[in-house]
Amino acid sequence: MNDTKCKNCGGNVDYDEITGIGTCQYCGTKHAAPQEEATEIQQQKTRKNFNIKNTRKSVTIRIIVIIIVVVAYIIYMVNLFH
Numbered sequence: 001m002n003d004t005k006c007k008n009c010g011g012n013v014d015y016d017e018i019t020g021i022g023t024c025q026y027c028g029t030k031h032a033a034p035q036e037e038a039t040e041i042q043q044q045k046t047r048k049n050f051n052i053k054n055t056r057k058s059v060t061i062r063i064i065v066i067i068i069v070v071v072a073y074i075i076y077m078v079n080l081f082h
């Protein structure tokens with residue numbers, strides 16, 4: 001019913017219409033239903049995007065902290081020489 005290739009050996013995978021589980025004709029590797037796989041890939045993409053957003057946020061916070069420290073240091077040095 002589906003001409004999906006096996007992830008393990010590249011052979012044809014037969015999908016059980018009732019369970020939706022695919023079995024490789026050559027090596028017998030079990031495969032999740034295509035819909036479930038698509039959902040999993042979508043979830044991974046969403047998780048990746050979430051991580052990128054979080055990383056950007058933490059980088060911005062780090063830059064702000066560095067600027068505050070540098071400004072505080074400059075103020076301290078100026079006060080020291082006056």
Ligand SMILES: [Zn+2]
Nearest residue numbers: 006009024027
């Ligand atoms: Zn296989």
